[in-house]
Amino acid sequence: xxxxxxxxxxxxxxxxxxxxxxxxxxxxxxxxxxxxxxxxxxxxxxxxxxxxxxxxxxxxxxxxxxxxxxxxxxxxxxxxxxxxxxxxxxxxxxxxxxxxxxxxxxxxxxxxxxxxxxxxxxxxxxxxxxxxxxxxxxxxxxxxxxxxxxxxxxxxxxxxxxxxxxxxxxxxxxxxxxxxxxxxxxxxxxxxxxxxxxxxxxxxxxxxxxxxxxxxxxxxxxxxxxxxxxxxxxxxxxxxxxxxxxxxxxxxxxxxxxxxxxxxxxxxxxxxxxxxxxxxxxxxxxxxxxxxxxxxxxxxxxxxxxxxxxxxxxxxxxxxxxxxxxxxxxxxxxxxxxxxxxxxxxxxxxxxxxxxxxxxxxxxxxxxxxxxxxxxxxxxxxxxxxxxxxxxxxxxxxxxxxxxxxxxxxxxxxxxxxxxxxxxxxxxxxxxxxxxxxxxxxxxxxxxxxxxxxxxxxxxxxxxxxxxxxxxxxxxxxxxxxxxxxxxxxxxxxxxxxxxxxxxxxxxxxxxxxxxxxxxxxxxxxxxxxxxxxxxxxxxxxxxxxxxxxxxxxxxxxxxxxxxxxxxxxxxxxxxxxxxxxxxxxxxxxxxxxxxxxxxxxxxxxxxxxxxxxxxxxxxxxxxxxxxxxxxxxxxxxxxxxxxxxxxxxxxxxxxxxxxxxxxxxxxxxxxxxxxxxxxxxxxxxxxxxxxxxxxxxxxxxxxxxxxxxxxxxxxxxxxxxxxxxxxxxxxxxxxxxxxxxxxxxxxxxxxxxxxxxxxxxxxxxxxxxxxxxxxxxxxxxxxxxxxxxxxxxxxxxxxx
RNA sequence: GCGGGUGUGGCGGAAUUGGCAGACGCGCUAGCCUUAGGAGCUAGUGUCACCGAUGUGCAGGUUCAAGUCCUGUCACCCGCACCA
Numbered sequence: 035x036x037x038x039x040x041x042x043x044x045x046x047x048x049x050x051x052x053x054x055x056x057x058x059x060x061x062x063x064x065x066x067x068x069x070x071x072x073x074x075x076x077x078x079x080x081x082x083x084x085x086x087x088x089x090x091x092x093x094x095x096x097x098x099x100x101x102x103x104x105x106x107x108x109x110x111x112x113x114x115x116x117x118x119x120x121x122x123x124x125x126x127x128x129x130x131x132x133x134x135x136x137x138x139x140x141x142x143x144x145x146x147x148x149x150x151x152x153x154x155x156x157x158x159x160x161x162x163x164x165x166x167x168x169x170x171x172x173x174x175x176x177x178x179x180x181x182x183x184x185x186x187x188x189x190x191x192x193x194x195x196x197x198x199x200x201x202x203x204x205x206x207x208x209x210x211x212x213x214x215x216x217x218x219x220x221x222x223x224x225x226x227x228x229x230x231x232x233x234x235x236x237x238x239x240x241x242x243x244x245x246x247x248x249x250x251x252x253x254x255x256x257x258x259x260x261x262x263x264x265x266x267x268x269x270x271x272x273x274x275x276x277x278x279x280x281x282x283x284x285x286x287x288x289x290x291x292x293x294x295x296x297x298x299x300x301x302x303x304x305x306x307x308x309x310x311x312x313x314x315x316x317x318x319x320x321x322x323x324x325x326x327x328x329x330x331x332x333x334x335x336x337x338x339x340x341x342x343x344x345x346x347x348x349x350x351x352x353x354x355x356x357x358x359x360x361x362x363x364x365x366x367x368x369x370x371x372x373x374x375x376x377x378x379x380x381x382x383x384x385x386x387x388x389x390x391x392x393x394x395x396x397x398x399x400x401x402x403x404x405x406x407x408x409x410x411x412x413x414x415x416x417x418x419x420x421x422x423x424x425x426x427x428x429x430x431x432x433x434x435x436x437x438x439x440x441x442x443x444x445x446x447x448x449x450x451x452x453x454x455x456x457x458x459x460x461x462x463x464x465x466x467x468x469x470x471x472x473x474x475x476x477x478x479x480x481x482x483x484x485x486x487x488x489x490x491x492x493x494x495x496x497x498x499x500x501x502x503x504x505x506x507x508x509x510x511x512x513x514x515x516x517x518x519x520x521x522x523x524x525x526x527x528x529x530x531x532x533x534x535x536x537x538x539x540x541x542x543x544x545x546x547x548x549x550x551x552x553x554x555x556x557x558x559x560x561x562x563x564x565x566x567x568x569x570x571x572x573x574x575x576x577x578x579x580x581x582x583x584x585x586x587x588x589x590x591x592x593x594x595x596x597x598x599x600x601x602x603x604x605x606x607x608x609x610x611x612x613x614x615x616x617x618x619x620x621x622x623x624x625x626x627x628x629x630x631x632x633x634x635x636x637x638x639x640x641x642x643x644x645x646x647x648x649x650x651x652x653x654x655x656x657x658x659x660x661x662x663x664x665x666x667x668x669x670x671x672x673x674x675x676x677x678x679x680x681x682x683x684x685x686x687x688x689x690x691x692x693x694x695x696x697x698x699x700x701x702x703x704x705x706x707x708x709x710x711x712x713x714x715x716x717x718x719x720x721x722x723x724x725x726x727x728x729x730x731x732x733x734x735x736x737x738x739x740x741x742x743x744x745x746x747x748x749x750x751x752x753x754x755x756x757x758x759x760x761x762x763x764x765x766x767x768x769x770x771x772x773x774x775x776x777x778x779x780x781x782x783x784x785x786x787x788x789x790x791x792x793x794x795x796x797x798x799x800x801x802x803x804x805x806x807x808x809x810x811x812x813x814x815x816x817x818x819x820x821x822x823x824x825x826x827x828x829x830x831x832x833x834x835x
Numbered sequence: 836g837c838g839g840g841u842g843u844g845g846c847g848g849a850a851u852u853g854g855c856a857g858a859c860g861c862g863c864u865a866g867c868c869u870u871a872g873g874a875g876c877u878a879g880u881g882u883c884a885c886c887g888a889u890g891u892g893c894a895g896g897u898u899c900a901a902g903u904c905c906u907g908u909c910a911c912c913c914g915c916a917c918c919a
Contacts, residue, residue: 251914360919371919642859651847655861
């Protein structure tokens, strides 16, 4: 039989579509499985071969779970707000909604052509007002709880997108999306107080099954550190606080440093004798972006304040105050105490400005380099702390500070609040109104959704205002509170808004009264398995955990954590090992692969390409191996014979393969699952025939990987019903073993022979058989046997002298 | 600098967690079949001075036995980066 993949794939895709074969059931008594992949941004370029790597893997899991009797939810949708669409729309004079429609249609066609078992009845689209109504609703809840606030602050401004970026969207000082320069701009922005959830976001990681690198990356990003706030007096009478994790070294503090933006500097304008110098330094620092400031990490600069000194609270010593841009206003208190003996940055600074270095932890040579080891040192030169370990000193100094009201424990985070405003058209309008009298007022929930006005021009402005600001009839409204004339907020939400809760909507996508019903959320939540890219770890994944934790706190969702399990796939690189990109000319088009090899081959190839977690280069010649494999499988139909049980000579291999494939799918080791199926196929082919029982098992095991052709073979063989409704094969542990095995015989650890023995032979039996082998006998001839080992089913090792 | 990870044939990658290194696939070689197709089939394919030795980035160590464990070291990738 010829394997006509094009016809077969079209045929089954049509049947699945017509029958809604993969629609999740609303029967909440069944055991459920909710598998999720990141919904794509429907770009104009169409599907990338990277998308199917993730989608196929979870599709395989979903299909297997269905065969194992689970009610499976495997949904798909569109994260369709975003700049590329808007830019394309501007350039081509098509409305972004139209562009989105076209792109979605193309993506959908491509996804369907790959045979994914998505439940298309539950498709969501973040740009649909029925959807973003609830995105706006969640924003209002955040606002009501004080977690959304407006703040005038320096923000990251992409010079090309003409739009604000979140800290998470700035990579190496440039825009994550377009690579253009990011500058600091003072603007009034809506912010989300994700920092209030820092603790919960960290703690929640303990309860979920995320791959370790995801957890680590989120932990580092949140960046918790335990320390102490210490009050320093000054000769001017003012006090300021520093944050330190090493309060134990307080006696070694020989100067302090304020951030150039520290508010006390203004206050001290008259008292600082060298205020001109200070001002000049401040201005210099203000010109640099955060990135530039941190870029020039090596060479530390600063200015010592003249006329004011700080007072160390532990010993009332007067020490200098510096300003330096290596102290960040946005972390801690914007002020530090410097202990050059035990901090490398302080040490560098002290050397440059010739400041005293006082050793307070013995164990290093502080004149050569800072001694930062907390584990081995003993306190010295520290009055009542002398002789204590660092650990004990930390406790004691904290007690002492607390008693004297000079300091307290404090936990700090690197995480910053989330800049939530974007000055663009193609996003969810922020449902807020500004009234001269009432200030910012939220819309009434009954007025949601607040839809985007349908306009012709949505070009970004250069003055930092949203394109919506130009649309007077939309902007001008009345205050929901007092009824007076008022203006709408014209910024829109970032793309991350809609994707922060989309997985909830899939549970109950048409609900008019809530983002999803309680029952649906109870049943389907949490997502059992979520696979997605590492690049979203500190963006989408963190944001959506934040929203979900919040929704849990206000009683909207029944679980704290949205995702029980998170895995991540490696990138598919171009054939030359570089990242696929148009400019590199190494992009592979999925449509062409499907045309030339078929969707099943593409699926099998992408799963066989290598370790799922690692990046793998595309190989046009390797894909042929997958095609050959499927060709051979298809021709099994030509050698199909009767038989309702596995033949004895291949029975154990079949059971082993069932076990291997079953287990490997659960751990995403798709490459070895396919390898096992290839091996089994080779074994079966060598016998010249395959019986119906074997055939049924084989194509069922292969079904999640190559769903079209196995469905066809099922029909050709005349099995009952359709394969997608069949049962996953069972294996018996007892039948996974062979009666006889070949073992290696080593003499002094070197292999001298291979012998066949019964699988259940005892050590003595195996060893005597081994010695009977002529090569082994020759090797031990005339030598003293010191030790004899038998590792069941593996080897015998005879140690001689 | 800190954190995470990876080093195995010409290539992608396996190795039941201390037990026959290189499964499976690509590529390559030879032969067959076809009167050139980038098709199919069969056999071979880590390296070498081809008996036998040797081999998992490098150097040591533990062990009857090390890709796997320990110590040191090198290289590459990813993330964070003056976070006090």
